[in-house]
Amino acid sequence: MSCAGEGGFQEAKQLAGVGEAQNRVEQAVQRTAPFGLLCLSLAIVWYALYGHAPADVAEHRARAPWYRTKAHPSVADMLAKLRRVVIAEQFQPGRGRNPIPKEIQTAAWALGMAAA
Numbered sequence: 835m836s837c838a839g840e841g842g843f844q845e846a847k848q849l850a851g852v853g854e855a856q857n858r859v860e861q862a863v864q865r866t867a868p869f870g871l872l873c874l875s876l877a878i879v880w881y882a883l884y885g886h887a888p889a890d891v892a893e894h895r896a897r898a899p900w901y902r903t904k905a906h907p908s909v910a911d912m913l914a915k916l917r918r919v920v921i922a923e924q925f926q927p928g929r930g931r932n933p934i935p936k937e938i939q940t941a942a943w944a945l946g947m948a949a950a
Contacts, residue, residue, distance in 0.1 A: 845909045850874040874909070881912040885919065917944050 847853035852870030857863045890907050907915075921941050 846871050846874050849910055849913055850877075877913055877916050878909065880916060881907070885912065885915050890915065 846867075850870050850873060852867050852874075855863075855866040855870075857866055886907070890911065891904055894907070894911060895901050895904055921944050925937075925941055
């Protein structure tokens, strides 16, 4: 896991969507990539401070047994865990309202993507 150098830029483009921006205004073009890198950095810091659990790598190996040598969570693992935590927080029972079907579909899709 490294967010420095070319590997960090590749992860930012592929995982955080930094390379997907379609801006036309010069200021937006100049701000989009740094903002995406900042968001990716914040996700990694969140994982390091609050999201990391020693069992994460073992759970990932159980879901994908071909990763026998995996010793550390990848940036993709960190982002997937952050998505799961955000979704779980949004859909806690006793919040005073029930989710609408669109919200349920979004949650199901995000959980499916996180499991992939």
